Amino acid sequence: MDFLQQLGLEQENKGVSTGSTWIDSKGAKLESFSPVDGKLIGTVISADKAAYDVSMEKALAAFKEWRMWPAPKRGEIVRQFGEALREKKEPLGKLVSYEMGKSLQEGLGEVQEMIDICDFAVGLSRQLYGLSMHSERPLHRMYEQWHPLGVVGIISAFNFPVAVWSWNTALAWICGDVCIWKPSEKTPLCGIACQKIIAEVFAKNNVPEGVSCLVQGGREIGEWLSNDTNIPLISATGSTRMGKAVSTAVAARLGRSILELGGNNAIIISQHADLDMSLIGAVFGAVGTAGQRCTSTRRLIIHESVYDTFKNKLINAYKQLSIGDPLDSKNHVGPLIDKDAVKLYLDSIEKCKQQGGNFVVEGGILEGAGYESGCYVKPCIAEVTNDLGIVQHETFAPILYLIKYKTIEEAIVLQNGVPQGLSSAIMTLNIRESELFLSQAGSDCGIANVNIGTSGAEIGGAFGGEKETGGGRESGSDAWKAYMRRQTNTINWSTNLPLAQGIKFHI
Numbered sequence: 001m002d003f004l005q006q007l008g009l010e011q012e013n014k015g016v017s018t019g020s021t022w023i024d025s026k027g028a029k030l031e032s033f034s035p036v037d038g039k040l041i042g043t044v045i046s047a048d049k050a051a052y053d054v055s056m057e058k059a060l061a062a063f064k065e066w067r068m069w070p071a072p073k074r075g076e077i078v079r080q081f082g083e084a085l086r087e088k089k090e091p092l093g094k095l096v097s098y099e100m101g102k103s104l105q106e107g108l109g110e111v112q113e114m115i116d117i118c119d120f121a122v123g124l125s126r127q128l129y130g131l132s133m134h135s136e137r138p139l140h141r142m143y144e145q146w147h148p149l150g151v152v153g154i155i156s157a158f159n160f161p162v163a164v165w166s167w168n169t170a171l172a173w174i175c176g177d178v179c180i181w182k183p184s185e186k187t188p189l190c191g192i193a194c195q196k197i198i199a200e201v202f203a204k205n206n207v208p209e210g211v212s213c214l215v216q217g218g219r220e221i222g223e224w225l226s227n228d229t230n231i232p233l234i235s236a237t238g239s240t241r242m243g244k245a246v247s248t249a250v251a252a253r254l255g256r257s258i259l260e261l262g263g264n265n266a267i268i269i270s271q272h273a274d275l276d277m278s279l280i281g282a283v284f285g286a287v288g289t290a291g292q293r294c295t296s297t298r299r300l301i302i303h304e305s306v307y308d309t310f311k312n313k314l315i316n317a318y319k320q321l322s323i324g325d326p327l328d329s330k331n332h333v334g335p336l337i338d339k340d341a342v343k344l345y346l347d348s349i350e351k352c353k354q355q356g357g358n359f360v361v362e363g364g365i366l367e368g369a370g371y372e373s374g375c376y377v378k379p380c381i382a383e384v385t386n387d388l389g390i391v392q393h394e395t396f397a398p399i400l401y402l403i404k405y406k407t408i409e410e411a412i413v414l415q416n417g418v419p420q421g422l423s424s425a426i427m428t429l430n431i432r433e434s435e436l437f438l439s440q441a442g443s444d445c446g447i448a449n450v451n452i453g454t455s456g457a458e459i460g461g462a463f464g465g466e467k468e469t470g471g472g473r474e475s476g477s478d479a480w481k482a483y484m485r486r487q488t489n490t491i492n493w494s495t496n497l498p499l500a501q502g503i504k505f506h507i
């Protein structure tokens, strides 16, 4: 496993770092087992409270210095981070694939997202624009400026173990913030690898210790971060249950949060769709990353006139899928993250059957040579109605639900008829339908696509969703504004002190 050495990973790793310094801790030992072959890859020591406090102190001190660097100079550091990622793309992509289980193509794609967000952030570092306004008072000038916020806490999930961190850090750093990161306890080695890459770039450029902190561990670390009044902003990616706990704690201290939680994404397949194109979007969306993207396609809402044809195309396509070692490029589908995820997958299939779902492609665990980790499962397809309890729920696994519709209005109601609101798509060549879908009477999701599936969003757009998805936006567009505080400034260069709203006040 050359990639482990190339990334500087040890068999036993400290899990707390402020950059180049790795801090001793008496926290629990996290063991990272690969879902690919079930082998122990390495261990990481969790943060205890003392180590957490040391990192926070460093982060707070670093912020005082970092916020004074001109933003384009901070951008230059992020540019070098992007270069370092280009050099490490292969080993980091392999580690993502081996520790998380997604295909190597997708592991490399995830590192590509990191590189892309760095490029985006470099340009942005010269474009943190505020508006200027016309004052209602003579010889007054009014404008707004954006200042750094402070320490940004990042809680990320196992399914995008490196990219989500970089979407947050690349923006936060050019904005002048410092970051403290809790990676998923299921992918701790990805956290170590990223921290080592950035520490090298920072050390070369004399960036102060504390601009990038790592605090590995379980749920308690998330609680420390959420309750810590030193942290004005928490960006959390993961389950809706986790997001509710984080946002409640953060809101109780009137902090801010960016939440990127569950999705229950659907593609509407209209009678006007290009069905071959739709097939690629639907199958990649449903089985890519073994259905463990928050943007994975969970539901297909298919027009009754093409329902049987499309169902048969899907059944045929599923027969062609090869499931196995994700590092082997001939495989389409890798394992689920762990045996708990397999259990949830099996429970969901069971529930779906009990609730009346009809499986047209059966699921199940794969056994035998190559499947020793016990984490490989068969992507499956069930015919359902949208109101089933299980269909309303996000199961992080390759289970695809088929739902039939008659009118486009009905399809949109079905598409929106779930608690989550992340990604959505319509496959149609009919402009009236697609415009309706994109209108204010259409999809209620943060992402709405036409003739593209639900997953695989580009970093240039703002990423996130509505309802139980949490409302946060990360990555492109003007998502950077969430990482800064806005200040409105009014300057009087006259010889009088006129009051606003024409108020007269004489003394």
Ligand code: UN1
Pocket: 113, 159, 160, 237, 292, 293, 294, 295, 296, 454, 455, 456, 457, 458
């Ligand atoms: C996630 O699953 O948490 O759109 C993020 C996509 C990726 C990001 C997914 N760019 O599928």
